[in-house]
Amino acid sequence: MISAMNDGGGHDLGATFLDLAVGGSEDLQIRDEVHRLARDVIRPAARVLDRMSPQQRVEPSSPLHAALGRLKELGYHRLFLAPDQGGPEGGVTAATQAVVLEELGWGSLGLATSFLVDLMPFVSIAMFGTEELRRELLVPWAEDTTGSLRGCWAITEPDHGSDFLGLRHDGSTPPKGQLIATREEGGWRLAGQKSAWVSSAPVATHAAVHAQAGADGDILHSFFAVVPLDAPGIARGTPAAMLGARDDPQGEIFFDGAFVPDSHVLVAPGPAYPVFGDQLLCMTSAIIAQVAVGVARAAFEEALAHARARVQGGSVIAAHKNVQLTLYGMFEKIEAARAYSRLALAHVQQTSMLGAGAAGTGASPRHTRAAQIFAKRVAFEVANDAVQVCGAFGLSEESLTEKLLRDARCLLIEDGTLEVLALDAARDVIANYESPTYKMEEVMARW
Numbered sequence: 182m183i184s185a186m187n188d189g190g191g192h193d194l195g196a197t198f199l200d201l202a203v204g205g206s207e208d209l210q211i212r213d214e215v216h217r218l219a220r221d222v223i224r225p226a227a228r229v230l231d232r233m234s235p236q237q238r239v240e241p242s243s244p245l246h247a248a249l250g251r252l253k254e255l256g257y258h259r260l261f262l263a264p265d266q267g268g269p270e271g272g273v274t275a276a277t278q279a280v281v282l283e284e285l286g287w288g289s290l291g292l293a294t295s296f297l298v299d300l301m302p303f304v305s306i307a308m309f310g311t312e313e314l315r316r317e318l319l320v321p322w323a324e325d326t327t328g329s330l331r332g333c334w335a336i337t338e339p340d341h342g343s344d345f346l347g348l349r350h351d352g353s354t355p356p357k358g359q360l361i362a363t364r365e366e367g368g369w370r371l372a373g374q375k376s377a378w379v380s381s382a383p384v385a386t387h388a389a390v391h392a393q394a395g396a397d398g399d400i401l402h403s404f405f406a407v408v409p410l411d412a413p414g415i416a417r418g419t420p421a422a423m424l425g426a427r428d429d430p431q432g433e434i435f436f437d438g439a440f441v442p443d444s445h446v447l448v449a450p451g452p453a454y455p456v457f458g459d460q461l462l463c464m465t466s467a468i469i470a471q472v473a474v475g476v477a478r479a480a481f482e483e484a485l486a487h488a489r490a491r492v493q494g495g496s497v498i499a500a501h502k503n504v505q506l507t508l509y510g511m512f513e514k515i516e517a518a519r520a521y522s523r524l525a526l527a528h529v530q531q532t533s534m535l536g537a538g539a540a541g542t543g544a545s546p547r548h549t550r551a552a553q554i555f556a557k558r559v560a561f562e563v564a565n566d567a568v569q570v571c572g573a574f575g576l577s578e579e580s581l582t583e584k585l586l587r588d589a590r591c592l593l594i595e596d597g598t599l600e601v602l603a604l605d606a607a608r609d610v611i612a613n614y615e616s617p618t619y620k621m622e623e624v625m626a627r628w
C-alpha cells in the first residue's frame with residue numbers, strides 16, 4: 182500500500198544532505214536542531230491546521246498556538262537580533278539564518294511565514310525604535326518563551342496589493358491609500374483598513390503598519406509604525422479561507438480612530454520612507470527566497486522517496502529515465518536557488534539599512550528581487566514535478582505533495598506577484614545595471 186509510506190506528514194530524508202553553502206559545524210548542528218523541530222512540531226501541526234476551518238485555526242485550542250509557542254521557547258526569533266538587542270553573543274551569520282529559514286520552509290510554508298511576520302514589528306523596533314520603545318516591546322518579545330507576543334506586517338490594502346510591493350520606477354502617479362493617518366498633537370489618528378491577506382493578523386498582538394500621512398497624500402507619503410492590536414479603535418476581520426499556507430491565518434485589520442503616538446512611528450513620512458520601503462522589500466525578498474528553497478526541497482524529497490519505493494509494472498519508477506531526469510532537474514533547480522538565495526541574503530545583511538543599520542549603503546533591488554522570483558518559481562515547478570512523479574497518490578490528500586503544491590502556488594503571489602517583482606527588477610536593470618551601488622536618490626526623488 183502506497184498510503185502506508187506516507188500519512189500526509191511526508192517523508193523525512195533527514196538533514197544530512199550535502200549542502201555546499203553551509204557555513205561550518207555550528208551551522209550543521211543548528212540545521213539538525215531546526216530540522217527536528219520542523220519534522221516533529223511544524224509539519225504535524227501544519228497538517229492538522231491545513232484541514233481545519235479558518236475559524237477553528239485561530240481558536241485558543243488550535244495547534245497553531247502550541248507550534249508558535251515552541252518556536253519561541255527555542256528562541257529562533259533571537260537569531261535575527263544584533264547581540265546588543267537580545268541576539269546571540271557574537272552575532273549570527275546570514276548563512277546560519279538561511280539554514281534556519283530553509284528548514285522552517287521545509288516544515289511548512291504557513292508556519293514559516295508566521296515566524297517571519299512575527300519578526301517584522303519587533304526587529305524593526307530594534308533597528309529604528311527609541312530606547313524606551315525597545316524596553317517596552319523589544320525586550321519582552323526577545324525574552325518571550327510562550328508566543329504571547331506576536332507580530333504581523335500590515336502593508337497591502339483592498340485596492341493596493343501590487344502598488345505597495347513593487348513598481349518603484351513605473352512613472353505613474355502613486356495612488357491614494359486606504360489607511361489614512363490624520364495628524365494630532367503627539368501622534369496620528371488612523372482610519373481605514375488593510376487587506377484580507379495580512380498573514381497572522383487574526384492572532385497577532387502587534388502589527389507593523391504602513392499608513393498614508395494625511396488625506397491629501399498618496400501611498401509614497403506614508404509612515405511605518407508599530408501598533409498594538411488591542412488598542413481602542415482596532416478590529417479584526419474573520420480569517421480568510423485560502424488555497425494554501427492555511428497554517429498561517431490571514432485577515433483584515435480595521436482602524437477606526439486608533440491613535441499611534443510618535444514614539445511608535447519607526448520611519449516617519451519623508452523622502453527616507455520610499456527608500457526604507459524599497460530596502461525592506463530587498464530584505465523580505467532575500468528571506469522568503471530561503472523559505473521557498475525549503476518548500477522546494479520538501480517536494481523534491483517526497484518525489485525521491487516515492488520514486489525509490491513505488492513499484493509499477495514490475496519495477497521501481499526510479500528506474501525509468503523520464504523519472505530520473507525529472508528528479509535531476511528538480512535537484513539542479515534547488516541547488517541553484519539555494520546558492521543564489523544565500524548570496525542575496527548575505528548581500529542584504531551587509532548592505533541594507535535593515536541589515537547593516539546606519540552603515541548600510543543600500544541593497545540591490547534587481548538582485549534581491551531576482552533571488553525571490555527564482556526561488557519561488559523553483560518551488561512551484563518542483564512541487565508540480567513532485568506531484569507528477571507521485572502519480573495519483575501525489576494528488577490525494579493522503580500525500581504531502583498536494584499540500585506542497587497548494588503552498589507553492591501561494592508563493593507566486595505573497596510578498597509581491599512574480600510579474601510585478603520582475604517589472605520592478607527590470608526597471609532597476611535598465612536604469613542602473615552599470616552602477617555598483619544602490620541609487621538612493623533615484624527613489625527619494627519620487628517622494
Ligand SMILES: Cc1cc2nc3c(=O)[nH]c(=O)nc-3n(C[C@H](O)[C@H](O)[C@H](O)COP(=O)(O)OP(=O)(O)OC[C@H]3O[C@@H](n4cnc5c(N)ncnc54)[C@H](O)[C@@H]3O)c2cc1C
Binds near residue numbers: 334337375380
Ligand atoms: C499567502 C499570502 C500571504 C500574504 N501575506 C501578507 C502580509 O503578511 N501582509 C500584507 O499586507 N499582505 C500580504 N499578502 C498580500 C500580498 O502581498 C498581495 O496579495 C500581493 O502583493 C498581490 O496583490 P493583490 O493580491 O492585491 O493582487 P493585484 O495587485 O490585484 O494583482 C493581480 C494581478 O494583476 C497583476 N498586476 C497588478 N498590478 C500590475 C501592474 N501595475 N503591472 C503589471 N501587472 C500588474 C499582478 O501581477 C497579478 O497577476 C499575502 C498574500 C498571500 C497570497
